[in-house]
Amino acid sequence: MKNKKAWGVIITLGLLVLSKFKFVLVILKVLKLQTLISMAIYLWMYALIYGWKFAVAFVYLIFIHEMGHTYAAKRLKLPVSPAIFIPFVGAAIAMKEMPKSAKDEAYLAYMGPVFGLLAFLPAFPLYFYSEDPFWALVIFLGGLLNLFNLIPITPLDGGRIAAGISTKLWAVGLIILLGYSIYNFSILGFIITIIGAMEWYRIYQQQKNLAKDKKEVSSYITTNNLLREHSERASVSNFTYYAGSFKKDILNEQLRETFNILNKVEELETTEEQDREIIDEFLLRFDEQVHKIKNEFERKAAYYKTDNKTKLKLFVIYMGLVVFLAASTYFGNSIIMESEEMKRIME
Known part of the structure; x- marks a missing residue:
């Protein structure tokens, strides 16, 4: 067990270093086979440590989970990248465009665990028919994988779902994930905790500044209206002077730069019509x-x-998923603990 964990840590650190080299991603993009290639690498690495049976089951469960997100993205007409498998981390699809609301984001997140649940449901009748503990392993892995993803903290699916309920749930998620990371000394758990805390702080600051932003936007709208009114009745030189008086009150850099267009009136020899x-x-x-x-x-x-x-x-949907996945994880684990072969794989 210690050797497997050591190899896992070494390989993960190596992959993190390699991920810094953008040419790897460029090559995968050119090949247009990033999902298949990354899946093959993922499968091979897990097979080396845990065996092919475990590796195939795990990759299958993760792949179906990610296809749930892809399905939801297509329903919402959101462009996403193909799924990329990252050994000892999981898999992910990148959103090229943000959802329009937290409700849409929650729907996008839900489809991962829902498809993930559907992926391992056939393992129940297969286990009861064959009594092969391997199917209990599939149930356990499917339940645990999707249950972990439902911890209410971004970037996990549970965090995106919580965004549609209340961002205050992220505090609960941080406590749960931090406790899990400390108890299991999970490097990945600590990384997700840090990312989640940073994201929560970013959203907190964004929401906190909404009143200030609203006042700022209102001032821009007022300025815009005043400039249009003045342009209709003032001379060119008068308008240029009048517009210049607003520039110092504009905080937005892009809006400030727009004022430079008026420099043409003063710098170039132009007719009044051109002005x-x-x-x-x-x-x-x-x-x-x-x-x-x-x-x-x-x-x-x-x-x-x-x-x-x-x-x-x-x-209600969130709690229903949590309960069912927790029960499935418990059921699969109780059977695995009675099988020496499965216990060796899990160790």
Whole structure:
């Protein structure tokens, strides 16, 4: 058992070092076979340590789990990358675009454990028919894998589900995961705990700053309206001076840079008609940027707002999954403990 853990740690550290070299990812991308190649490497490495039976079962369970996320992403019309298998870590798909709300994010997260549950359900009748403890191992692995993923802390599925219920649940997830990591001295657990804590702090700061952001966006909208009104009645030189007085109050760098368009009026020898075109270009771009900032603020403000009915539904489904997966893990483990062969594999 100690030798297996030692090899696991050595190989994991080696992979973390290799992951820093971007050419590995580039090669996989060019081949267009990143899922198949990473799956083969994953399978081979687990087979070396635990044997082919265990490796095939584990890869199968993880693959179906990730296909659940892929299915949900397609339903939500969200572009995602192919699944990549990372030995001694798991597998993941990368979102190329964020969901529109925490409700959609929860749905995306749910489909992983749901598909994961469906993946090992056939193992129940197969065990009762054959009494082969290998099927109990599949049940145990499927239950544990998906149950671990339901710990309510990002980047685990449970954290994304909790986002649709209450971000306060992330505190519970942090305590659970930290306790698990200390008890099992899990390096991966500690890494996820740190990532989860950082993400929770980021969201906390984002939500805390919403009132300030709202005031800032409101000032940009007011400025935009005042500039448009003034442009209709003022001369070119007067408008340029008037617009310049607002620049110092603008915090957004992109909006501040837009004011540089007006420098053309002063620096170049242009006609009044050309000056007017420059001002119109400035107003158009300023208006577009203000609306973009406004839309982004509204998206952030509304992202974690979920109605009580949806929260209750998400919570009930979450608890149902936790209970069933916990029962499955217990059932599989109780049978494994009675089988010397399975106990040797798990050790």
